[in-house]
Amino acid sequence: MKDLSIKKLYYSISEVSKLTGIEQYILRYWETEFEQLKPQKNRAGNRIYTNKDIQLILYIKNLLRERKYTIDGAKKILENYTAEKLVEEQNPAVNTESSKPKTEEINPGSKEKIALKKDLDEIKNLLEFILAKL
Numbered sequence: 001m002k003d004l005s006i007k008k009l010y011y012s013i014s015e016v017s018k019l020t021g022i023e024q025y026i027l028r029y030w031e032t033e034f035e036q037l038k039p040q041k042n043r044a045g046n047r048i049y050t051n052k053d054i055q056l057i058l059y060i061k062n063l064l065r066e067r068k069y070t071i072d073g074a075k076k077i078l079e080n081y082t083a084e085k086l087v088e089e090q091n092p093a094v095n096t097e098s099s100k101p102k103t104e105e106i107n108p109g110s111k112e113k114i115a116l117k118k119d120l121d122e123i124k125n126l127l128e129f130i131l132a133k134l
Contacts (some may be wrong), residue, residue, distance in 0.1 A: 007123065010048040013039075019130060020057050030060060033071055036078055055126045058133070 017024045031037050035057055039047040049057075063074040 007127075010040075010042075010050060011054065011111055012049045013049070016049045016057065019054060020061060021133075022057065022061060027057065030057070034060060034075065034078060051123050051126050055122070055129070058126075058129060 011019070011112050013024050016027060020027075031039070034056075037053065039049045042048050060074060060078070063069045063077060064071070069077065069078075073091060077107070
């Protein structure tokens, strides 16, 4: 298995396949079926997946394989897909933001810091989700 302590911005399709337990040809097929799953490509034309892409793949896997949705059923659920809603749905205990003061209230200032914190929280939640699946 992949060492999850190494954090990367982009993953190859083979790395994503190992992380998610989904064959590469299935990942490529899902790209044709789910419009939300559109990994970027590098200069060589190889797919490069972000943490959000991996999070989406794991959600699709959950819908199709664990919840037994059809592809059409999963598409309907994904029409309103956002990464934040995904984290809340998969980890209800994580959504404690309503009990915490907002970051803007604590330290009004740099929007970049707020966006960075949000990204880091998403990465943390993704890694916790992946670790729970192992």
